[in-house]
Each structure stands twice: as structure tokens, then as C-alpha cells.
Amino acid sequence: MTNAPAEFKLGQIGTRPEICAVYGGSRNSGGIVPSVEPKNITLFSDHEVGVTFGYHDGWLAEEDEFGPIFEYTGAGKKGHQTFTGKYGGNNAAVRDHVAAGRCLHLFVAVDTVPGTGTKRHRYVGEFTLDTAKPYVVRESLDEDKQPRRAIVFRLRPVGTVQRVAEDEIPAATVTGGKLVAAAITVCKLIEPEKNTKKKAKRSAVPEVEAQRREADLSDAFETYLTAQQHTVGRFQIKIKGRTSILLTDLYDQTDHVLYELKGTNTREAVRxxxxxxxxxxxxxxxxxxxxxxxxxxLLPSLPDEDLQELLADHGIGIAYQDGDTFIGVPPSLS
Incomplete structure (x- = not known):
């Protein structure tokens, strides 16, 4: 998918004005620069800026069956990152780039023009969002050093790209989990239903219906727990030697119970x-x-007997929704 001459070669360095002259958009648009014509979105990543906000953009060391992933943090320096509002609109543009026919072009800051503060950026290549999981949500710090929800896009290379060591995400040095707010979840960002006769074509938002069901279940259960005066959170987990970060579902701090939520009772989901x-x-x-x-x-209803036995064999409990209440939760909440 190419809409403009690829005048920047892989590894070529330029300033924002030089880059925007090729790929379009405003040179003052922040890290995400959408262009109507040519149909591009230029992504600017800066490792030094990321460190000040407690995150690292870059290549994951772990590849799956579809190849490498470059993680890119969305726009918005203060408060939660969203898909609406001043900066959220640019995040939405990245999320919907396929439907809009736009290419994603990634540049990484490398240095400054001698004698000035003007940054120069290296062209990494063209990307598209991962179709299975286009983004994840994590806790990081905003410009006021307050915890906030950050959108992290998962970029897949389109054709040949440049991959160099300095763009790799540093591996974790120790293994451990960090307790974060329950709101740190992709479920909170699932798009609401739109009242249209024909469903809009979404790009890179897979299994939205299943995610919405899981989001509804998560919200209902979190409300249920907090109404019982329980404190609810999640864990972000780093594994020594690995670059990817794991995020659990709801954790009941009061009763020390970890829940894994699924929006369906299928064997695949339960396993x-x-x-x-x-x-x-x-x-x-x-x-x-x-x-x-x-x-x-935690499931929307009680699974079949065979799946109940499977979970019991591994010491795993079952809870499920029953109207406005939940069955099978720990005794202190029953």
C-alpha cells in the first residue's frame, strides 16, 4: 500500500520539514502526523522522550509466527490516552489507517542539526497495525509523573524495513509483577456501538463484539467487587530477559484472587x-x-461439565454472571 513516492530510503535521515515535504502533514502535529493527501501517517519516535515517561518504543525481541513487532506509544502527554479529543484523534487515525487507505511511515530520532535544537530522524520503513492485536494498554507516567493509561500500537513491517540494535526494547533485568489500576485495560477503549444500518468497516479492531462482551463482563464484575468494598487492580508482569509485558485481568486485592475473564464459554476460551x-x-x-x-x-455463564472438571483438575475455580450478581466468587463475597 503506497500512495507517495518513497523518497526516503531505509536509514535515510532528515528533519521534520524535510520529512513532511515527502509524506505530508503538519510539521507541528506532535509524534503522530496524519496527511490527507498524500494518504500517509508519519510516526515520530524518540527514545529519549520515552524514557522520561517510563516507556520504551522499539522492536520486541520475541517474534511470533507472523514476524516482528515494533511497539509505538500513542499521542497524549497528560492524563489517559484515548481515541477522542485533541490528541486522541491522531490515535484514532493510526487505529483506522487501513480503512482510510493511509500508510504508516516510521521515523526514529537520532540527533540534532549541529548548532541547533532541531532534531533529525532516521527512516525505519512502512508499517501496518497487527490485525490480531492492533494495540495494548499499559500504565505509564504522564508529563506530571502521574500514572495514566497509555495506548501502545503494535506495528508490523510492510516489506523490508530497517532494524538496528539501538531500536530494540531493553530486556527486563528482573522478573516481577507490578500492581496497577484496574482501569489499565484495552476493554475501557472498546468502541461503543454505532447506530447505523450497516456496520462500519473497521481496520485493525479484531473481534470487537467478543471484546465488547468481555469489556461488559469486566465492568460489571469490577462494579460488583467495589460495591462489596473490595479493592480491585491488575498486574503488569515483566519476565527477566524478555521485552514483552504481560497484563492480567482483574485482581481482587482484598481476597488475593486473580480472575481471568472471557466473553464466551467455548472450549478454546476456557483453555x-x-x-x-x-x-x-x-x-x-x-x-x-x-x-x-x-x-x-470468570465467564458469562456456567460452562459444560467437562470444562468444569478440567479447571478443577488444575485447582482453578469458576465464577459466572447470574443477572446482577455473580456465582462462585470467593466465600467472603457470596
Missing amino acids: MALGQLLDYGRYVKTDGHPEMPRRVV
């Missing part, structure tokens, strides 16, 4: 939840609860 709980549960510890948490799969 995935089982594996996630067996994995994540090893790292969910607090000063008050250094022991393994109780682990529970």
Missing part, C-alpha cells in the same frame, strides 16, 4: 483462560500476600 492463570498466577504477589493467589476463571 486459554486456564493457561493464562497458570502462567500469570506465579507472579501475582504483594507484601501482604506473598503466597500464590486463588485463581478463578
Whole structure:
């Protein structure tokens, strides 16, 4: 998908005015620069800026069956990042770039023009969002050093791109989990239903209906727990030697219970939840609860008997929604 001459070669360096002259957009648009004509979105990444906000843009060391991923943090320096508002509109443009017919071109800051503060940027190549998981949501710091929700786009290369060591995300030096706010979740950003006769074509927003069901279940259960005066959070988990970050579903701090939510009762969903709980549960510890948490799969309804036995064989509990209440939650909430 190419709409403008690729005048910048891989590794070529230029200033914002030089780059925008080729790919379009305003040179003063921040890190995400959309262009109507030519149909491009230029992404500017700066490793030094990322460190001040507690994140690292760059290549994940771990590749899946579809190849490499470059993580790119969205726009918005203060408060939660969103898909609406002044900066959120640019995030939405990235999210919807396929439907809009726009190319994503990535540049990384390398130095400044001698004798000035003007930054120069190196061309990494053309990208598109991962179709299976276009973005994740994590906790990071805003410009006031306050925790906030950050959108992290997962970019896939289109054709040949430049991959150099300085663009790699540093691997974690220790293994451990960090307790973060329950609001740090992609579920909070799922788009609402639109009242249209024909469903709009979405780009890079996979399985939106399933995600929405899971989001509704998460919101309902979080409300249920907090109404019982329980404190709810999540864990961001880093593994020593790896660059990717894991994010759990809801964690009940009061009862030390880790929940994995699924919006459907299919065997595939239940097996995935089982594996996630067996994995994540090893790292969910607090000063008050250094022991393994109780682990529970939360579903929209009770699964079939065979799946119940599967979970029981691994010491995993089951909770499910029943109207305005939930069945199978720990005794203190029953």
C-alpha cells in the first residue's frame, strides 16, 4: 500500500520539514502526523522522550509466527490516552489507517542539526497495525509523573524495513509483577456501538463484539467487587530477559484472587483462560500476600461439565454472571 513516492530510503535521515515535504502533514502535529493527501501517517519516535515517561518504543525481541513487532506509544502527554479529543484523534487515525487507505511511515530520532535544537530522524520503513492485536494498554507516567493509561500500537513491517540494535526494547533485568489500576485495560477503549444500518468497516479492531462482551463482563464484575468494598487492580508482569509485558485481568486485592475473564464459554476460551492463570498466577504477589493467589476463571455463564472438571483438575475455580450478581466468587463475597 503506497500512495507517495518513497523518497526516503531505509536509514535515510532528515528533519521534520524535510520529512513532511515527502509524506505530508503538519510539521507541528506532535509524534503522530496524519496527511490527507498524500494518504500517509508519519510516526515520530524518540527514545529519549520515552524514557522520561517510563516507556520504551522499539522492536520486541520475541517474534511470533507472523514476524516482528515494533511497539509505538500513542499521542497524549497528560492524563489517559484515548481515541477522542485533541490528541486522541491522531490515535484514532493510526487505529483506522487501513480503512482510510493511509500508510504508516516510521521515523526514529537520532540527533540534532549541529548548532541547533532541531532534531533529525532516521527512516525505519512502512508499517501496518497487527490485525490480531492492533494495540495494548499499559500504565505509564504522564508529563506530571502521574500514572495514566497509555495506548501502545503494535506495528508490523510492510516489506523490508530497517532494524538496528539501538531500536530494540531493553530486556527486563528482573522478573516481577507490578500492581496497577484496574482501569489499565484495552476493554475501557472498546468502541461503543454505532447506530447505523450497516456496520462500519473497521481496520485493525479484531473481534470487537467478543471484546465488547468481555469489556461488559469486566465492568460489571469490577462494579460488583467495589460495591462489596473490595479493592480491585491488575498486574503488569515483566519476565527477566524478555521485552514483552504481560497484563492480567482483574485482581481482587482484598481476597488475593486473580480472575481471568472471557466473553464466551467455548472450549478454546476456557483453555486459554486456564493457561493464562497458570502462567500469570506465579507472579501475582504483594507484601501482604506473598503466597500464590486463588485463581478463578470468570465467564458469562456456567460452562459444560467437562470444562468444569478440567479447571478443577488444575485447582482453578469458576465464577459466572447470574443477572446482577455473580456465582462462585470467593466465600467472603457470596
